Amino acid sequence: MTSASRLIPWVVVLALGGWLAKNAVPPRDAAGEMQVQEFGRLPVVYQGRVKPFDTLARNGLVIISDRQTWRDAENKRRPAIEWLLDVMAETEGAYEHKVFRIVNLQLLDTLGLERRPGYRYAFNEFQSKLRQLDEQAGRIARLERQQRDAYANQVLEFSSKVRLFHLLMRSHRIPEIDRDGDEQAMRSALSREIALWRSIEGREPPHAVPPHGENDEWKPFLFAALRAEVSGHADPAVEHLAGMLRAHKLSDVAAFNDALVDYKAFLASHPLKEQPALGFEAMFNHFEPFYRCSALYIVALVLGFFSWLGFSKVLNRTAFWLMFLTFAVHTWALIARIYISGYPPITNLYGTAVFIGWGAVLLGLILEVIYALGIGNLIAAASGFLTLLIAHFLAGDGDTLEMMQAVLDTKFWLATHVIIINFGYAATFLAGGLAVIYVLRGVLTRSLDKHTEGIFYRMIYGIICFGMLLSFVGTVLGGLWADDSWGRFWGWDPKENGALMIVLWNALILHARWGGMVKARGIAVLAIFGSIVTSWSWFGVNQLGVGLHSYGFTDSVAFWLLLFVLCQLTFMGVGLWPRARWRSAASLSQQVAKRVDGPRRSTERPPRNRPRPAQA
Amino acid sequence: MGDAVKNILRPVASLKLTVALFAMSVFIVLAGTVAQIDKGISTVLDEYFRCFGTWIDLSLFFPRNENWAFLKGFGFPFPGGWLIGAALMINIITAHLIRFRIAAKGARLTAGLLILTAGGVLTWLIVIGVFSQEVATTEGAAFWRVLYRLIQGGGAAAILLAGCWLVFKKRAGIVLLHSGVLLLLVHEVFTGVAAVEGTMRINPGQTINYLTHSSTFELAIIDRSDPEFDDVRVVPRARLRRMDLIQDDKLPFDIAVVQYMKNSMLVRPQPGVTNRATAGSGLRAVAIEEPETSGVDTEQTINIPSIYATITEKDTGELIGTYLFSVFLDGPQWPPQLVTVGEKTYEIELRFGRTYKPYSIQLVEFRHDKYVGTQKAKNFSSLVRLVDERRGVDRTVKIWMNNPLRYAGETFYQSSFEPGKKLTILQVVRNDGWMLPYLACMIVGAGLTLQFGYTLVGFLRRKVTL
Structure with a gap:
């Protein structure tokens, strides 16, 4: 390697590291402008967790718009928090911003809207049709789930977006009660505002007002404002928040910033019971580490592919160090989630995707350290990217840091059973992925020789052993959790059965190998099926109750799962193609030159447990 | 070898x-x-x-x-x-x-x-x-x-x-x-083979000394005429399912099961819904057969068995009436169904299977907390009094989510509750091999x-x- 090519990995890693660092710096409000980013770091309770308004804004916008940002009338990208402030203060803009994403053509028709690039519409554009839509939604909601077609599901989804919009707006409404007017008018205004509150009370509104005094709780803004109004006891937090919202509505920069400073001072002098990392969470939101990671995984994947065409050493080294950097960011992001939520890393499906990706990348990098053939890089980058992609689609429902159902709220078990079993999933997927690369390389290219085949064989075998250990221990720990919590070690419920099937399948592979029934190719084909078993356990069992007979099949998890299974079955079929017809057949049949990496190759080892003649 | x-x-x-x-x-x-x-x-x-x-x-x-x-x-x-x-x-x-x-x-x-x-x-x-x-x-x-x-x-x-x-x-x-x-x-x-599971549903203040098993049920015929004790006769599920004619020398009437429903739904009597019942609570409710509840049901509901049975006087063969018996017919709005023959009155009910225990459990208080601003359960717990005279045990213990009570080889778990009510549902399991x-x-x-x-x-x- 020339000294110039030695430098290439460092240049690439430094450049991309710089890109990461640049995006990690949280945005600042320009002096003399409204301090909206600063507002985004104020606390609010939504879905049971104290979080910054920034998170509420992003999650709300993701649900409504599928994006964390929006574009204003000049088509400039704006942060979510500006949109949320407009909604909370009920400015004109709240109704004019084109944020509602509607893709169903029939639904667009119902709403009297034209197709447009991006499919995003403003509230004003469909407001007049909402009554009609509400009636439809009411009718559909009474139907059984199985009877709803794709349009019906879209209507329900859209009306839930509108409800969220209203919820965010109304729960921060400043009651309009004229204290100086006549009593009759004041009464009717009050009852109107209370009726408004009743209309959102049961819909789990955000709680923006912190506890005031010892026995108080977090309250929705409208509720706290009405309570202050009725009782005559002013609530300072309500005053400050109302000041900001009023100033925002009037675009009064100075008043907004003053109220913000006052509220921050108030919060500092009345510390919360919880110690939420609001600024850190806002920074985490802005950094979007998992998005950055998936971009870098793609770069590494491309480098890995190009390494097959030439310059393989340099490209592999670059890919490896890039993967190393990305893995560090991925790890940091996992730890950041723990820090923010106070929970172990996996509390929902989103968490599993992020974690399984992390585990697969870790194992892939370890393989790369051992064999330095580029295979570890490739599989790590591919699994990192795919799992983060899956995570992205799972994040569509809003906050990915949910509070736990009481039944599951045992941090100890979340930290042991769940982590171990998901590591087991990661290992089983990784073995399947390696097997796919092996099969494709052998059948479609001439590059697979006996030596490389031996390495694949050992990698797959080793990873399956590891996966077996983890999935067994993880499954049993899950049973012990169930025993300790509900007195039932094993209940044969679908999720438990899914985990058991992984253990059984890994055991099957290992025994088939020990019995000499399979060699490199056989173990690869079985390992690919292992991915199917694992995906069944990961996603399939969740689909049993709903997915199989719903009409929205094509955009459902069940569809992707089926597609994945069919792909894997195809790979298995390819692997079963007669070996003599593989493009690598020639190189596989040649004896390897003396560059073996050890005195024995496991392909030639006798099967372990076969009965042997008695020892003397 | x-x-x-x-x-x-x-x-x-x-x-x-x-x-x-x-x-x-x-x-x-x-x-x-x-x-x-x-x-x-x-x-x-x-x-x-x-x-x-x-x-x-x-x-x-x-x-x-x-x-x-x-x-x-x-x-x-x-x-x-x-x-x-x-x-x-x-x-x-x-x-x-x-x-x-x-x-x-x-x-x-x-x-x-x-x-x-x-x-x-x-x-x-x-x-x-x-x-x-x-x-x-x-x-x-x-x-x-x-x-x-x-x-x-x-x-x-x-x-x-x-x-x-x-x-x-x-x-x-x-x-x-x-x-x-x-x-x-x-x-x-x-x-x-050997593990036993049951539940205890306890209202505040109530004391209970038996387990109910929702996987099985029985028809109980209770004679409360003796002030000292109740004379209870129980017809097991298998006989109800076979729709046997139930006769007993001690009973002055026979019971013939005419319809058996493993799972059912109760509706109000209305035109267009045939009602087989001619007496008792069945006049106020009609049972309609439902498919069995499924294992992937997120609601985790249990089967509500019901039967229709005709009761005839043994001596005269005279029809007393066709009754609806259902485990759903429980609680204050459904008074016990009584059958009187001559001097004696019997109470008949369909109930989940029971096992009586030498100890009793009284619910002192049930608590249920939610996460702020949501309907999501944060935790629920039951404060209960455990009394076992045989062993001289009388103490108050707290049973809550993921923190069971283990007593006398049995384990009591906080299983669930009924929204809006203050009653607790404890899951009770006996599995002598639980350490394995x-x-x-x-x-x-x-x-x-x-x-x-x-x-x-x-x-x-x-x-x-x-």
Whole structure:
């Protein structure tokens, strides 16, 4: 390697590291402008967790718009928090911003809207049709789930977006009660505002007002404002928040910033019971580490592919160090989630995707350290990217840091059973992925020789052993959790059965190998099926109750799962193609030159447990 | 062992059989999972797992809609869970008998066998609960509780590992992990045969001394005429299902079941809904048959059994009436259904099966907290008073989510509650083999680690000597 090519990995890693660092710096409000980013770091309770308004804004916008940002009338990208402030203060803009994403053509028709690039519409554009839509939604909601077609599901989804919009707006409404007017008018205004509150009370509104005094709780803004109004006891937090919202509505920069400073001072002098990392969470939101990671995984994947065409050493080294950097960011992001939520890393499906990706990348990098053939890089980058992609689609429902159902709220078990079993999933997927690369390389290219085949064989075998250990221990720990919590070690419920099937399948592979029934190719084909078993356990069992007979099949998890299974079955079929017809057949049949990496190759080892003649 | 015996055992011990059995296990587990779309867990257990043979319908694996209706009736027989499990056990045991011979001799062998015996005794002591407390509650300490049990298991595993290592040398890991797997299989058989589950529904202040079993139910005929005790006669579920004519010498009437519903829904009588009942609560409610609740149901509802039965006077053969009996007919708005013949009045009710206990539990207080601003349950807990005069126990304990009470071999879990009401539902389980999985976990874990450790060390050594 020339000294110039030695430098290439460092240049690439430094450049991309710089890109990461640049995006990690949280945005600042320009002096003399409204301090909206600063507002985004104020606390609010939504879905049971104290979080910054920034998170509420992003999650709300993701649900409504599928994006964390929006574009204003000049088509400039704006942060979510500006949109949320407009909604909370009920400015004109709240109704004019084109944020509602509607893709169903029939639904667009119902709403009297034209197709447009991006499919995003403003509230004003469909407001007049909402009554009609509400009636439809009411009718559909009474139907059984199985009877709803794709349009019906879209209507329900859209009306839930509108409800969220209203919820965010109304729960921060400043009651309009004229204290100086006549009593009759004041009464009717009050009852109107209370009726408004009743209309959102049961819909789990955000709680923006912190506890005031010892026995108080977090309250929705409208509720706290009405309570202050009725009782005559002013609530300072309500005053400050109302000041900001009023100033925002009037675009009064100075008043907004003053109220913000006052509220921050108030919060500092009345510390919360919880110690939420609001600024850190806002920074985490802005950094979007998992998005950055998936971009870098793609770069590494491309480098890995190009390494097959030439310059393989340099490209592999670059890919490896890039993967190393990305893995560090991925790890940091996992730890950041723990820090923010106070929970172990996996509390929902989103968490599993992020974690399984992390585990697969870790194992892939370890393989790369051992064999330095580029295979570890490739599989790590591919699994990192795919799992983060899956995570992205799972994040569509809003906050990915949910509070736990009481039944599951045992941090100890979340930290042991769940982590171990998901590591087991990661290992089983990784073995399947390696097997796919092996099969494709052998059948479609001439590059697979006996030596490389031996390495694949050992990698797959080793990873399956590891996966077996983890999935067994993880499954049993899950049973012990169930025993300790509900007195039932094993209940044969679908999720438990899914985990058991992984253990059984890994055991099957290992025994088939020990019995000499399979060699490199056989173990690869079985390992690919292992991915199917694992995906069944990961996603399939969740689909049993709903997915199989719903009409929205094509955009459902069940569809992707089926597609994945069919792909894997195809790979298995390819692997079963007669070996003599593989493009690598020639190189596989040649004896390897003396560059073996050890005195024995496991392909030639006798099967372990076969009965042997008695020892003397 | 003689060669002839070995030759017979060899096919039984073959790894090919092991692999085939694993494949069959994966398949039966899959079938038993998808079957839960249509059926409740207890039915699936009986039809797929806790049986020797089963029938696999092809339609199990396809969407439940008309397009696939043509598959109805196609299927094939398949071994059930018991049979596969038994075959696996035999396979493991014979494989160890003929393949693994004792590698040690002399003093080493003696020492090894002694240690193995000690480990076996320790295992047994742990299983029968020598190290567990009689009345045990701990608050918020799942970690310590489980760690303590795993340490017990780990102690036994360590001793067994040492013994195995002395006796079997390099094969120690394999022997140990397979014995752990055997323990797990034994535990599952034991649970299937011997474990008892029930629930206690307790209103605030109420004291209850029996378990109810929602998996079974019975028709109870109660004579409360004696002030000292109630005379209760119980008709078991099987007889109700067979729609037998129920006659008893002590009873002045006969009961004939005319309709049997495993699961039902109660509706108000209205035009267009035929009502078979001519007397009692059945005049105010009609039972309509419903499909059995399914195992994947997120609501986790239980079956509501109901029956219609005609009651006739024994002496005269005169019809007293057709009654509706349902476990749903419970609570203040449904007074007991009374049948009077001559001087005597009997109370008749359909109720979930009961087991009476020598102790009683009273609900002192039920608490239920939610996360701020949501309907999501944060925790729920029951403060109960446990009284057992036999053993002189009278104490107040708190049972809450993930923190059960263990008493007299039974375990009381906070299972659920009814929204809006202050009553608690406790799940009560008796499984005398409950410590087995803790042991098996550590034993298999130790065996696997040792075995794969060998592989890894061998692998790394080869890398180093490159």
